[in-house]
Amino acid sequence: MIETIRNKAKEWLEKNDGGCVIGYERASDGMTARPVFIYKPYMVGSLIFDETCVHNLSKYLLNRRGLKTAIVVKPCDSRGINLLINEHQLDRESIYVIGVVCPGMKDAHFGRIEDRPLSKCRVCLHHTPAVYDVLVGEPQPETASRDYSDVARIEGISIHERNAFWKEQFERCIRCYGCRQVCAGCYCQECFVDELDPLWVGIRSGPEDNWIWNIGRAFHLSARCIGCGECERVCPVGIPLMLANRKLEKESADLFDFEPGMDAGTAPPFATFLKEETLEKVE
Amino acid sequence: MELTYEPRIVGFLCNWCSYAGADLAGTSRTNYPANIRIIRVPCSGRVDPLFIVKAFQLGADGVLVAGCHPGDCHYSDGNYHTRRRVGLLRPFLDYLGLDKARLRLEWVSASEGKRFSEVVSSFTDTLIKMGPRSS
Numbered sequence: 001m002i003e004t005i006r007n008k009a010k011e012w013l014e015k016n017d018g019g020c021v022i023g024y025e026r027a028s029d030g031m032t033a034r035p036v037f038i039y040k041p042y043m044v045g046s047l048i049f050d051e052t053c054v055h056n057l058s059k060y061l062l063n064r065r066g067l068k069t070a071i072v073v074k075p076c077d078s079r080g081i082n083l084l085i086n087e088h089q090l091d092r093e094s095i096y097v098i099g100v101v102c103p104g105m106k107d108a109h110f111g112r113i114e115d116r117p118l119s120k121c122r123v124c125l126h127h128t129p130a131v132y133d134v135l136v137g138e139p140q141p142e143t144a145s146r147d148y149s150d151v152a153r154i155e156g157i158s159i160h161e162r163n164a165f166w167k168e169q170f171e172r173c174i175r176c177y178g179c180r181q182v183c184a185g186c187y188c189q190e191c192f193v194d195e196l197d198p199l200w201v202g203i204r205s206g207p208e209d210n211w212i213w214n215i216g217r218a219f220h221l222s223a224r225c226i227g228c229g230e231c232e233r234v235c236p237v238g239i240p241l242m243l244a245n246r247k248l249e250k251e252s253a254d255l256f257d258f259e260p261g262m263d264a265g266t267a268p269p270f271a272t273f274l275k276e277e278t279l280e281k282v283e
Numbered sequence: 284m285e286l287t288y289e290p291r292i293v294g295f296l297c298n299w300c301s302y303a304g305a306d307l308a309g310t311s312r313t314n315y316p317a318n319i320r321i322i323r324v325p326c327s328g329r330v331d332p333l334f335i336v337k338a339f340q341l342g343a344d345g346v347l348v349a350g351c352h353p354g355d356c357h358y359s360d361g362n363y364h365t366r367r368r369v370g371l372l373r374p375f376l377d378y379l380g381l382d383k384a385r386l387r388l389e390w391v392s393a394s395e396g397k398r399f400s401e402v403v404s405s406f407t408d409t410l411i412k413m414g415p416r417s418s
Contacts (some may be wrong), residue, residue, distance in 0.1 A: 154378065163380025163417060192333060200333055212333075212340045217378065219332050222371055247378045251371055269371075273363035275353065279370030 004136045005072060005098055006044045012070045012096050013041040022060050023098075024053040033106045035060065047072070049136075051106045052113060053233045056080055056228040059184040061090055070096035076120070078129035079226035079261025083263040086264045089187060099132025101140055107233065120229035120242060124149045130262050151247050166211075173210040178267035179231035179241055180217060185224045192216055197198035198263070218244040223252035226261040255279060289408035290344035292403070295334065297327045299357040300392045301349035307396030315400035316407040319347065326350065328361025332372045335386060335398040339376075345385045345410045349402070352390040362390070384409055385416070 009021045018039075022192035025036035025046040033052040037060075038044055049072065057071055058080030062264060073081065075212045078099055084090045094230065106113050116122075127140035177193070180186045193201045193213055202209040217231075218241070225245040252258055256269035302323045308315055324330055327350025334350040335346050346370055350362040369388040377383035387406055391399045 138287055151378075159377070159380055159382055160417060161380075162378065166379045200337060210338050215336050215376075219336075219372065219375065222375070244375075244379070248371065248375055251374050255370060256345055256367070270364065270367060273360065273367055275363065277366075279366055 001100070002047065002135055003048050005049055005100065006047050008098055008134050008136070009038065009044045009047060009070060009072075012043045016068045016070075016096075019070060019096075020064060021047070021070040021072075022057050023047045024049060024055070024057075025073035029054055029111075031111075031113065031272070049100055051103060051117075052108065054105045054118065054233060056182070056184055056230045058084065059182065059187075061095060062187050064094075065090065066094055068094055068096075070098060072098045072100060073125045073129055073132070074102040075129045076101055076102070076124070076226060076228040077184075078131050079126075080228060082131050082261040082264045083185060083224060083226055084187075086261075086266070086268065092264065097129070097132045097134075099129030099135050101129075101137030102127055118229060118233070119150075120227060120232075123150070123246075124227075126262075131264070146250075146251050146253075148246065150243060151250055154243060154247075167207065169239050170210045170214050171207050173205060173214060173239060174237060175205040175210065175213060176236060178234040178236065182230040182234045183221070184226065184228065184230075185221050186217075192220075194225070213268070214239070214241075214244070217241075218248060221245060222248040223256065223258055224260050225249055288411060288415060290318050290407060290415075291320060291342065292347055292406060292410065293338040293343045294321045294347040294349065294403075294409075295324050295327070295330045296317045296321055296347075297329075297350040297357075297362075298323055298325050299392065300351035300355065301322040301389075301399065303393035304349075304395045304399040307393065308399045311396050313396050313400045315403040318407045318410075319403050325412075326356065326358050326361035327365040328356070329366060330360065330368075332368050334367075335372060336376075339385070342416075344416055345387070345406055347387050347389065347402070347406060349389045349391045349399075353393055355392065372411040381416075382413065382418075 013019055021038040023036055024033040026048055027034040035055055056077045058077045072107055085092050104117035106117055125143045201213045229242050258269050296305055327348055330348050338346050350365055356362045373383040373386050389402050
């Protein structure tokens with residue numbers, strides 16, 4: 001598998017002078033992976049791909065708009081590329097996508113790799129990239145049924161318990177904005193949270209301001225979140241952000257029959273409408 | 284004297300239909316509760332979900348978004364977009380522990396002064412029954 005990735009990267013670099021391959025290499029701890037940017041064909045030997053390659057690299061493409069770039073992507077990350085193309089942030093021609101069939105990723109904590117796959121991998125549907133120029137590995141069948149048991153668990157508790165649950169979660173937020181920085185869908189020139197007039201979100205990280213930031217962040221990604229789970233992975237205080245994102249994913253699938261990033265052509269739900277549709281209005 | 288709970292409603296009314304509808308309710312001396320604080324917006328499509336969330340953050344008990352009936356939008360399709368946004372925001376706020384009955388989307392035309400008063404009255408009644416927000 002890894003030899004195929006290296007060979008494809010090398011072939012591509014030899015043909016595309018000045019291009020860059022974005023992939024994974026072994027981090028200095030000798031165990032986890034880290035992103036690597038390769039500009040010369042002889043350097044492809046450092047590329048790796050295994051269950052530690054958790055990062056979503058598709059955001060790096062935004063720094064290379066219009067430049068020749070090859071990228072190693074997992075299925076969830078590949079949806080990020082579709083999202084960005086769909087939103088006119090990238091053009092497909094300049095990107096060479098090395099799609100890798102994903103076995104499920106494992107995060108490392110305290111110097112050892114966990115036994116269980118990441119929570120997003122346990123509910124993953126698509127094991128083959130949605131977009132690729134070259135596919136590494138055998139295409140895998142999709143998981144047929146969606147598992148929203150985590151969302152259903154929150155939906156099942158009373159509204160007061162839900163309120164208390166989320167209040168407790170958002171209270172911990174230190175507003176480092178790591179979730180935003182790592183998100184492939186968060187590329188606004190000026191984020192609503194950085195605006196000073198109007199001041200949508202107060203400067204201090206108090207409970208109310210954290211509440212509006214977390215809602216604003218999640219809702220800006222409604223029907224856009226590709227489920228790569230990077231926000232939750234980088235959160236230093238362990239807020240279950242995917243639990244909020246997945247509720248929106250579920251609702252937008254129900255209401256608009258839309259799954260973000262699966263192709264680069266379908267108009268996103270908030271950019272279009274159906275005249276005859278009726279959404280549940282009032283209780 | 285017993286203090287009664289008076290909910291505060293922030294109403295985002297579209298300039299062309301609902302605001303004129305509220306105006307008609309006023310000029311035709313139709314009563315409606317004073318609990319609503321009206322903000323005039325050019326179109327219900329102008330209502331960013333952030334406006335709604337911000338209103339709740341600043342202590343609103345309820346938010347009413349009112350616009351032209353589907354098909355009647357002055358800008359042809361603003362209210363269709365609002366319908367989608369609010370349609371997704373309501374279940375999401377409910378999921379986060381803010382009862383979805385506190386956010387209403389209504390269509391009120393410029394000739395429906397009576398309907399505007401009914402909408403505000405029923406919304407106020409609902410909110411009084413629900414009591415103050417816990418968060």
